[in-house]
Amino acid sequence: DIQMTQSPSSLSASVGDRVTITCRASQGISNYLAWFQQKPGKVPKLLIYAASTLHSGVPSRFSGSGSGTEFTLTISSLRPEDVATYYCQKYDSAPYTFGQGTKLEIK
C-alpha cells in the first residue's frame, strides 16, 4: 500500500510568514491528493483537492501544488486563525490513506 508522509510534523511560524508543508507519497498518485485543516476539537475541513484546486470558501492565501509523489500546501501569509493541524489524503484508489499530520502554531 502507498504510504503518505508529511513534513514537518510540527512547525512554529510568525504572523505574516509564508508557510510550506510537504506531503510525499511512496508511489505516484498523479494529482489525487486533498488537504484538510483541523482546528482543535473541530471536524476536519477540506481545503484543497486535485492537489491544487481550492475548495469553495477557502481563503486565497492557501494554495497547493505538486503531482506524482511530492506535494506542498502553502499559506502565503500566516494568520492567527490558521493555527491547526493539516493533513493530506490520497484518493487515487483505496486505501484512502492520510498523512500523519502537521501541527502549525504561531510563534
Place this chain on the structure above:
Amino acid sequence: QLQLQESGPGLVKPSETLSLTCTVSNDSISSKNYYWGWIRQPPGKGLEWIGTVYQSWHTYYNPSLESRVTISVDTSKNQFSLKLTSVTAADTAVYFCARQGYYERWFDPWGQGTLVTVSS
C-alpha cells in the same frame, strides 16, 4: 445542504463489538454519484481511514482493520453503519462518517464525530 450524523454507544467493553450508524440528510445514500466512508481519530492522534461503501454492495476496508470491520447500508433509513469486532483500548477514538464522490474520493462533508471509549 447534506448533513451526516453519527450515533451509537459512547462506551464499549473490551472484546465486544462497536456499532455506529451514520444518518444522511438532504441526499440519498442510494445515489450512484457518491461513496460513503468512516474515519477515526484516537485522542491526540491523526486521522485513520476505516472503510468505504458504495451502493451497499461494494466495500473497501483499511487492510489493518479488514478482519474486524463491516460497513453496510440501510437504504430504507438512508443510513450506513460500521461494525468493529473484538475491540480493545486502541480502538478508543472519535469516529467520523463522511461522503466521497464517485470519482472525487476526498472526504467532504464530514459528520460531527462521536467519541467511543473502550473500557470495562
